Amino acid sequence: MIVLFWNVRGLGKLAKRHITIDTMVGAKxxxxxxxxxxxxxxxxxxxxxxxxxxxxxxxxxxxxxxxGGILIGYDSSLFSLEEDWTWNxxxxxxx
Numbered sequence: 001m002i003v004l005f006w007n008v009r010g011l012g013k014l015a016k017r018h019i020t021i022d023t024m025v026g027a028k029x030x031x032x033x034x035x036x037x038x039x040x041x042x043x044x045x046x047x048x049x050x051x052x053x054x055x056x057x058x059x060x061x062x063x064x065x066x067x068g069g070i071l072i073g074y075d076s077s078l079f080s081l082e083e084d085w086t087w088n089x090x091x092x093x094x095x
Contacts, residue, residue, distance in 0.1 A: 001078070004029040010038040011071075017049050024055065030075045037069035047071075057081070 004027050011017055011034070024032055032055055039046060040062045047058055054075040063069035 001031070002027055002029050003031045003033070005033045005035075007036045008034045009036050011046055011050075012038060017046070021050060024050070029055070030078055032071070032073040034071040034073075035069075036067065037071050038063045038066060039069045039071075043071075054078075 004024060006020070006023070008016065008020055011020065020034070037046075039060075041060070043058070043060050050058075050071070050073070054077065055073040057076045058071060058073045060072075061068070061070040
């Protein structure tokens with residue numbers, strides 16, 4: 001299992017998304033944890049761009065102002081989510 005943790009410092013720019021995709025593919029990540037995305041819902045455009053290979057399930061939190069935001073993605077052919085805990089600061093599943 002390969003897990004990628006990365007403080008991406010913003011995914012709003014196209015160039016940053018390309019670098020992120022290249023890193024995810026190069027690492028052959030099965031689980032991805034991207035912090036400081038600086039994104040707010042809706043995530044659909046960003047998530048469609050971040051489907052490099054097998055990562056097909058995502059959970060998201062919104063950024064607060066110009067900081068924060070988390071995307072967690074995983075390969076559902078390898079993992080299944082048995083239970084999720086959602087605190088008041090987490091958004092519902094985004095995929």
